Amino acid sequence: xxxxxxxxxxxxxxxxxxxxxxxxxxxxGGSATFASxxxxxxxxxAMLGSIGKDFPKEKLKVFESKGIDLSALQENSQKSMRxxxxxxxxxxxxxxxxxxxxxxxxxxxxVPEQFKELDYAFIGNFDPDAQLALLSSFKKKPKVFVxxxxxxxxxxxxxxxxxxxxxxxxxxxxxxxxxxxxxxPNLAKAAQEILKLxxxxxxxxxxxxxxxxxxxxxxxxxxxxxxxxxxxxTGCGDSFAGAFxxxxxxxEDFSEKNLRKAIVSASAVASFNAExxxxxxxxxxxxxxxxxxxxxxxxxxxF
Amino acid sequence: xxxxxxxxxxxxxxxxxxxxxxxxxxxxGGSATFASxxxxxxxxxAMLGSIGKDFPKEKLKVFESKGIDLSALQENSQKSMRxxxxxxxxxxxxxxxxxxxxxxxxxxxxVPEQFKELDYAFIGNFDPDAQLALLSSFKKKPKVFVxxxxxxxxxxxxxxxxxxxxxxxxxxxxxxxxxxxxxxPNLAKAAQEILKLxxxxxxxxxxxxxxxxxxxxxxxxxxxxxxxxxxxxTGCGDSFAGAFxxxxxxxEDFSEKNLRKAIVSASAVASFNAExxxxxxxxxxxxxxxxxxxxxxxxxxxF
Numbered sequence: 001x002x003x004x005x006x007x008x009x010x011x012x013x014x015x016x017x018x019x020x021x022x023x024x025x026x027x028x029g030g031s032a033t034f035a036s037x038x039x040x041x042x043x044x045x046a047m048l049g050s051i052g053k054d055f056p057k058e059k060l061k062v063f064e065s066k067g068i069d070l071s072a073l074q075e076n077s078q079k080s081m082r083x084x085x086x087x088x089x090x091x092x093x094x095x096x097x098x099x100x101x102x103x104x105x106x107x108x109x110x111v112p113e114q115f116k117e118l119d120y121a122f123i124g125n126f127d128p129d130a131q132l133a134l135l136s137s138f139k140k141k142p143k144v145f146v147x148x149x150x151x152x153x154x155x156x157x158x159x160x161x162x163x164x165x166x167x168x169x170x171x172x173x174x175x176x177x178x179x180x181x182x183x184x185p186n187l188a189k190a191a192q193e194i195l196k197l198x199x200x201x202x203x204x205x206x207x208x209x210x211x212x213x214x215x216x217x218x219x220x221x222x223x224x225x226x227x228x229x230x231x232x233x234t235g236c237g238d239s240f241a242g243a244f245x246x247x248x249x250x251x252e253d254f255s256e257k258n259l260r261k262a263i264v265s266a267s268a269v270a271s272f273n274a275e276x277x278x279x280x281x282x283x284x285x286x287x288x289x290x291x292x293x294x295x296x297x298x299x300x301x302x303f
Numbered sequence: 304x305x306x307x308x309x310x311x312x313x314x315x316x317x318x319x320x321x322x323x324x325x326x327x328x329x330x331x332g333g334s335a336t337f338a339s340x341x342x343x344x345x346x347x348x349a350m351l352g353s354i355g356k357d358f359p360k361e362k363l364k365v366f367e368s369k370g371i372d373l374s375a376l377q378e379n380s381q382k383s384m385r386x387x388x389x390x391x392x393x394x395x396x397x398x399x400x401x402x403x404x405x406x407x408x409x410x411x412x413x414v415p416e417q418f419k420e421l422d423y424a425f426i427g428n429f430d431p432d433a434q435l436a437l438l439s440s441f442k443k444k445p446k447v448f449v450x451x452x453x454x455x456x457x458x459x460x461x462x463x464x465x466x467x468x469x470x471x472x473x474x475x476x477x478x479x480x481x482x483x484x485x486x487x488p489n490l491a492k493a494a495q496e497i498l499k500l501x502x503x504x505x506x507x508x509x510x511x512x513x514x515x516x517x518x519x520x521x522x523x524x525x526x527x528x529x530x531x532x533x534x535x536x537t538g539c540g541d542s543f544a545g546a547f548x549x550x551x552x553x554x555e556d557f558s559e560k561n562l563r564k565a566i567v568s569a570s571a572v573a574s575f576n577a578e579x580x581x582x583x584x585x586x587x588x589x590x591x592x593x594x595x596x597x598x599x600x601x602x603x604x605x606f
Contacts, residue, residue, distance in 0.1 A: 020488055089488045185323050185392045187511070188529040208490070209512035212529065221603050223524035226491040226515065260606035300524050301604050303563035 002044045004069050005249045007115050007142075008036040008242055009134055010124025011104050012049035012073075013081025017277060019091060021231045027278035028059045029083060030104075031124030031148065034235030035242030037282050038269045039122070040066040041290060042246035046115055048072035048134075052080035052103035062283050072112050078103040091233050092207035093176075099152075109133035119143040120249040122241055125150040128160035135167055144254070146170045146245050148237070154181050162197065171199040172241050175206045187212060188219075201259065203244075205237050213263055220260045223301050225271035225293065232277045236270040239282055243269035243290075261294075268293035307372050308346045308552045310418050310445075311339040311545055312437055313427025314407050315352035315376075316384025320580060322394060324534045330581035331362045332386060333407075334427030334451065337538035338545030340585050341572045342425070343369040344593065345549035349418055351375035351437075355383035355406035365586050375415050381406040394536050395510035396479075402455075412436035422446040423552040425544055428453040431463035438470055447557070449473045449548050451540070457484050465500065474502040475544050478509045490515060491522075504562065506547075508540050516566055523563045526604050528574035528596065535580045539573040542585055546572035546593075564597075571596035 010031030017024050036047035046069035053075070063070060084098035109130040111118075121142040123131045128149065135145060147168035149161050154177055161181065165171045171194050173181065178190035187204055191214035194202035204212040210224040244266035251258055268290045273282040313334030320327050339350035349372035356378070366373060387401035412433040414421075424445040426434045431452065438448060450471035452464050457480055464484065468474045474497050476484065481493035490507055494517035497505035507515040513527040547569035554561055571593045576585040 089482060091488045179392060185394045186531060186533060188531040191529075192531070206512060209509060210524075210526070214529075219529055219603050220606065221513075221526035221529065222606070223513070223526060223604075226494075226517075226522055226524065228489060228491040228495070230489060257606075264606050298606075300522050301526075301606075303523065303525070303560075303567050303601075303604075 002067065004046045004115065004118065005043045006039050006045045006120040006122070006245055007048060007072070007111065007118050008032055008039050008045055008122045008124070008245070009048035010035055010126060010238065011081055012051050012055070013083060013102070013104065014055070015234060015278070016082070016084040017232055017234050018086040019232050020087065020089065022277065024277040028056070029234060029278060030081060031126075031238040034238035034273065034279055034282060035122055035124050036063065036068050037066060037279050038239040038242030038266075038273070039246030039249075040068050041243060041269060041285055041287060042265075043120070043249040045069065045242075045246060046072050048111070050074040050076060050103045050107035052076065052078045055080045062279070066283065072115060074108060076103050076106045078106055085234070087233065091230060094234065109137065111137045120245055122146045122148070122245040124148050124238055124241060125153070128153050128157050128164045131164050132160065132167070144169050144245065144248055146172060146241060148172045148241055149177060151177055151180060165194055165199055166197045168199045170201040170203060172203045172205060172244075174237060175204055178204050188214070203263070205240060207233065207236070211240070211263060211267060213259060215256065218256055220263065222263050222267050223297065225267065225297065226300070227271055227274055230274045233274050234277075235279065235282070236273050239273040240266045240270040264294050264297050265290055268297060305347045305370065307349045307418065307421065309342050309348045309423040309425065309548055310351060310375070310414065310421050311335055311342050311348055311425050311427070311548070312351035313338055313429060313541065314384055315354050315358070316386060316405070316407065317358070318537065318581070319385070319387040320535055320537050321389040322535050323390065323392065325580065327535075327580040331359070332537060332581060333384060334429075334541040337541035337576065337582055337585060338425055338427050339366065339371050340369060340582050341542040341545030341569070341576070342549030343371050344546060344572060344588055344590060345568075346423070346552040348372065348545075348549060349375050351414070353377040353379060353406045353410035355379065355381045358383045365582070369586065375418060377409075377411060379406050379409045381409055388537070390536065394533060397537065412440065414440045423548055425449045425451070425548040427451045427541055427544060428456070431456050431460050431467045434467050435463065435470070447472050447548065447551055449475060449544060451475045451544055452480060454480055454483060468497055468502055469500045471502045473504040473506060475506045475508060475547075477540060478507055481507050491517070506566070508543060510536065510539070514543070514566060514570060516562060518559065521559055523566065525566050525570050526600065528570065528600065529603070530574055530577055533577045536577050537580075538582065538585070539576050542576040543569045543573040567597050567600050568593050571600065
């Protein structure tokens with residue numbers, strides 16, 4: 001049996017999504033679902049999160065079919081987390097209409113014994129107190145801890161969010177979150193602030209516009225993939241994060257060159273995710289698909 | 304004497320600009336000012352536009368010092384065009400507080416005799432009727448006609464804007480304008496609509512996020528330059544357009560490979576322009592500066 005290499009933790013729930021291209025109700029969503037499916041393309045992955053009694057069991061089979069270890073999945077007697085959102089003409093921005101934490105609020109932020117010594121952890125957006133508790137429940141700090149956050153927590157628990165960023169080897173966030181967290185319109189400046197906090201790398205996700213990698217010595221800008229058939233951008237950022245850590249874990253190479261490759265592969269995975277609602281397309285993506293799309297990224301970016 | 308190769312037409316006026324980094328009043332602005340200065344880095348350029356009695360004559364010396372031919376400049380008895388705008392945290396979006404056409408409304412859309420056979424023309428954002436009149440006043444259609452537009456005319460004269468795009472060899476517009484003109488959130492789709500109208504290339508400018516080139520057979524995505532010291536993005540799109548046509552005119556090479564190079568050089572020029580208010584920085588940019596920044600673009604985009 002393949003050993004688990006990556007722990008992906010985050011929210012799991014049921015979404016109601018409306019985009020200019022259609023709408024769906026009660027489909028699986030949450031940061032951990034997208035991120036673990038994306039990570040599993042490259043590395044054996046365990047998913048940590050919390051679901052309610054109403055979470056459709058047949059949907060868990062999708063994760064099992066991808067070899068995802070579900071032994072860290074917690075089930076409680078609540079309803080599952082619910083998120084209702086819509087996207088307007090600017091599909092980069094999700095407008096939240098309803099959020100109920102439900103089962104997510106009951107999550108025990110404790111890494112199970114069998115995963116306490118893993119080297120690769122992605123903790124997706126969550127309450128930052130829970131992120132920190134989860135991180136300190138590892139026996140030793142993972143070699144690569146990738147963090148994420150969201151505007152809600154930046155508004156309500158800014159200091160804790162900064163602690164998470166400080167603890168991260170690679171801190172991910174969206175462009176609007178980076179601007180908000182460091183109170184600057186300038187992304188390059190916000191990235192410098194992240195690096196000052198001690199994170200080795202800052203990765204700023206810009207939705208359809210690609211993403212930016214900054215370290216103290218370098219900068220990489222990854223283009224966005226020119227998708228003609230976007231259906232739903234929900235989970236693209238999480239798919240990016242999951243694929244990114246899965247790729248790093250599969251290569252065990254933290255050179256800047258390989259980080260750039262990880263970012264392009266992660267961008268490719270995220271672009272597939274936008275082609276369907278929920279994780280229908282994402283759960284079908286193979287390594288070969290990713291390789292082919294990475295070739296296109298190369299073609300599209302060269303001059 | 305070097306012969307003029309490029310005609311740049313557009314608005315010229317006085318701006319009052321406020322950004323999160325400062326504010327200025329009565330500084331020279333308008334699409335033709337930025338575009339002709341940018342074009343002049345690469346090719347001998349003539350500027351066509353209309354100024355009022357109040358336009359500061361010493362500012363015209365800046366253009367003369369760059370070798371820009373001012374014989375197509377019209378002066379009338381009006382005040383110069385006035386534009387007052389502010390930028391918020393998202394410095395990609397200018398919010399117009401006041402616009403007075405003044406001298407611009409008096410512009411005679413007629414190319415002077417000495418420029419009627421030029422091969423390279425950029426007609427910046429203007430009333431589309433005036434753009435079309437200006438274009439048909441050439442003796443023969445220029446070899447390369449690059450167009451631009453803005454949201455105001457898309458709202459008020461959409462059919463005419465589409466005629467301009469149809470006439471263009473290379474149609475430039477901002478991402479928000481492309482979305483508005485073709486009523487789609489999807490930029491790749493909007494670009495396909497531009498190409499269907501008969502334009503050979505569509506170039507979609509995305510401000511700090513770079514820009515996209517589409518033809519029927521290819522796609523190129525140029526990253527944005529990670530400027531830490533943006534002061535004022537006003538005129539960056541016009542600087543891009545001017546540098547783009549100036550570069551093409553200086554190379555006379557319309558291969559896809561060279562178009563990509565033109566786009567990166569134009570992006571480099573635009574990034575310099577954002578480093579100051581008005582055209583203070585832009586008017587100092589040399590070919591050597593551009594070459595060095597293009598090297599950085601290469602470094603930042605490679606994987």
